[in-house]
Amino acid sequence: MKLSSSLFAAAMAGFIASAAHAEGPITIGFANPLPAYPVFVEADKCFKETSAKLGVNGQTSGPTGLQVDNQFVLDRLSQYIATGAKGIILVPFDGPMYEPVMKEAKSKGMFVVTMNTGDTTKTQDVQVGTDYGNQGKVVAQNLAARSGQQNVIILGNQPTGVHRVFVNGFEAAAKSFPNVKLVAEGFDSGDPSQTTDVVSRIMTAHPEANVVLSWEGNAVAGITTAIKEKGAIGKVVAVVNDMTPEVVAGLKDGTIYGTSRQNFCAMASKGVESIVALSKGEKVEKNIDTGITFVTKANLDAELKK
Incomplete structure (x- = not known):
């Protein structure tokens, strides 16, 4: 027996909704460049809180100590890409070094949010942080x-x-x-x-x-x-x-x-919120200035x- 077009559409919509439900929460990976530095401790905290609030599987990792280790961070980003995260949040201190991994993530349908990058990188979907x-x-x-x-x-x-x-x-x-x-x-x-x-x-x-x-x-x-x-x-x-x-x-x-x-708390929180919104097909500002106070x-x- 053939289904009418309206019944077929309704059945497909139900199937897609069920499949989406079965997939569980989306995963967002935060490659924290300096987890031991106080403001990035704050960023980690707000990343986890916002992820929990929005029902996101938030994963965060980074090097120990207070010295920037770009290769360590790049390796963590590659892991997030390999395990199928929906989006990544990163702090590309050296823009050209990070562009290839950002492009790889985008090629796999992932959303990319950068923190405090200004206009030094171009591949990201959203930039949040200090202008x-x-x-x-x-x-x-x-x-x-x-x-x-x-x-x-x-x-x-x-x-x-x-x-x-x-x-x-x-x-x-x-x-x-x-x-x-x-x-x-x-x-x-x-x-x-x-x-x-x-x-x-x-x-x-x-x-x-x-x-x-x-x-x-x-x-x-x-x-x-x-x-x-x-x-x-x-x-x-x-x-x-x-x-x-x-x-x-x-x-x-x-x-x-x-x-x-x-405002590192706002940077991390808005990073999560931006990826969630993009995953739903919503529009998000390309640059979100979280401001400073002198x-x-x-x-x-x-x-x-x-």
Whole structure:
């Protein structure tokens, strides 16, 4: 007996719904680049909470320690791809290195969300996180509010990628402030064990510098150590990222002038939400800016209460 077209369509819809139910929850893999670093601990926590709330099989992994290990992260991403995850969330510190695995994921029908990548990668479906160009602008504006000339050293992991986006934003804004000047850049390969030596050498080469600025969260200890070893406390200040205990301590004792507080919880949560929405065929914004707050000693207490 033949089914009418309407009955056939209804039967197929029921079959598809049953199959989808049988498949269980979708899997999303989060390749956490620094699970031991406080803000990424926060990101992990919010990733798991949002995954549970939305009925997602959320999996997260990453290297131990505080040094970026790109190959380790790439291997974890390959595992997520091989085991059939519906989407992946990653932090591509070195954009070109991550593009091939992102393209592989997309070729298999997976959704790709990047955190804090700006426009340094192109393959992702969604980018969530800090707009680094805007962050550079905000930092320059806040430095301009300090009295006197601000001669700035900017430290990054490498000359390209996120670092260049940040520096371009900083320099574009600095043109409007005569008392803010970029005097040198330095690079520590994302390795905090190199930071102190790199900063010390640049401070020696540029004795006029009185600000050491970095968007690298794991560079804080190295920067403050270099300032102390140079006997430059009170003469040179650090401007850093995030609100870790060591940053809070530095803000209180004056070694650190300011920090950009990023919203890593929102990054992870919105990453999960974006993949779930895309898996349902819904539209999602290509770029989701989770914002920053510039924190100094003046507004530290208020931020700590949040």
